[in-house]
Amino acid sequence: MTKIASATAGFGVSSAAGPLVMLLGMLLFALNDAMGKWLVSSYGLGQVILIRSVAALIILSPLLWKAGLAPIVNAERKGMQLARVLFSTGEVFCFYYAVMYLPLADVMTFWLAAPIYVAALSPLLLGERVGWRRWTAIAIGFVGVIIALEPSSAMFTLPAIISIIGSAAFAFMMISGRFLRGTPDTTLVLFQTGAAGVAGLIFAPFDWSPIQSQTDLLLLGLLGVVAMSAHMLVNRALKMSDAATVAPLQYTLLLYAVIFGWMFFGDVPRLTIMVGAALIIASGLFIFIREQMLKKKQDRPMEVP
Numbered sequence: 001m002t003k004i005a006s007a008t009a010g011f012g013v014s015s016a017a018g019p020l021v022m023l024l025g026m027l028l029f030a031l032n033d034a035m036g037k038w039l040v041s042s043y044g045l046g047q048v049i050l051i052r053s054v055a056a057l058i059i060l061s062p063l064l065w066k067a068g069l070a071p072i073v074n075a076e077r078k079g080m081q082l083a084r085v086l087f088s089t090g091e092v093f094c095f096y097y098a099v100m101y102l103p104l105a106d107v108m109t110f111w112l113a114a115p116i117y118v119a120a121l122s123p124l125l126l127g128e129r130v131g132w133r134r135w136t137a138i139a140i141g142f143v144g145v146i147i148a149l150e151p152s153s154a155m156f157t158l159p160a161i162i163s164i165i166g167s168a169a170f171a172f173m174m175i176s177g178r179f180l181r182g183t184p185d186t187t188l189v190l191f192q193t194g195a196a197g198v199a200g201l202i203f204a205p206f207d208w209s210p211i212q213s214q215t216d217l218l219l220l221g222l223l224g225v226v227a228m229s230a231h232m233l234v235n236r237a238l239k240m241s242d243a244a245t246v247a248p249l250q251y252t253l254l255l256y257a258v259i260f261g262w263m264f265f266g267d268v269p270r271l272t273i274m275v276g277a278a279l280i281i282a283s284g285l286f287i288f289i290r291e292q293m294l295k296k297k298q299d300r301p302m303e304v305p
Contacts, residue, residue, distance in 0.1 A: 017240065018237045019249060022234060022238075023252060025236075026253050027252075032227045033099065033260075035222065035226065036095075036223060037099040040096050043209045044204060045096055045097060046202065046206065049199065049200035051200075051221065052196075052200075053193050055220075057190075060190065060193065071187045076182050081183070084177065084188070090169040093166075094167075097162050101158075103261050105254060105273055106148070108253055108254050110163040110167045111167045112284065113144070113280050114170045114174060115174075116137075117167070118175055119137075119138050126175065133286075134287055138287070140282070144282075144283060147275050150270065185235070251285070254277055
């Protein structure tokens, strides 16, 4: 994140504007998702991801040129890098597949549950201790996911299953990122975007549709540009303000998804999605706040008697 964030240091805004920058980043992420949903209705999944990745790599290329080959060649933990790439590629394909068939707010609700999965897996994969308060929040979050799925005979439709798999892949990607803190973010983004592009290149020929207009070509290219800009804004916000201030603003993604879903696709959120999303957001916020409190407690110097 450091090198990507430094590229946006020219914004020249004060730390008080950090939340505004975060909100703008979330808006761009939601716009990227809405554009993706629009495009996959007309073009192949692999085709969209391929063009998106190429556009993102073009935007990233100046940073890669400046960093040189050393961070790429000498990247730490090659096995973990590969695992993260596989999770991130699977997550991207699952997301765009899911939005082909489900309302944007539904898909976003499932993806917002990823921090809950991370908290649940932390004791097993990261060796972190999770107390009863966070376990309670995790349980509430899972109840929210079940409610959002709307338990019925049609509960496990393929798009719903793909959404759960995709959000789980996103959670594993987050966990693998914790093992790769020493890797520059330009390198992580290169591996992630490049792998998605390679996967898109493999699948695109099987479902390629001729570009119908210059507008569609522009939107396909903008998909990658908007995503990279969103990453830069979020990273810049985390530099301008502490995480406790700006990180909870990620949940505005759901609000944007509801608005864009209604404006562009005529989607009206179901009551079960709203109830499930409320439980997921409440659970995620509690887990985040609790982790911040414990971190401050651990960092606090011991008093000398």
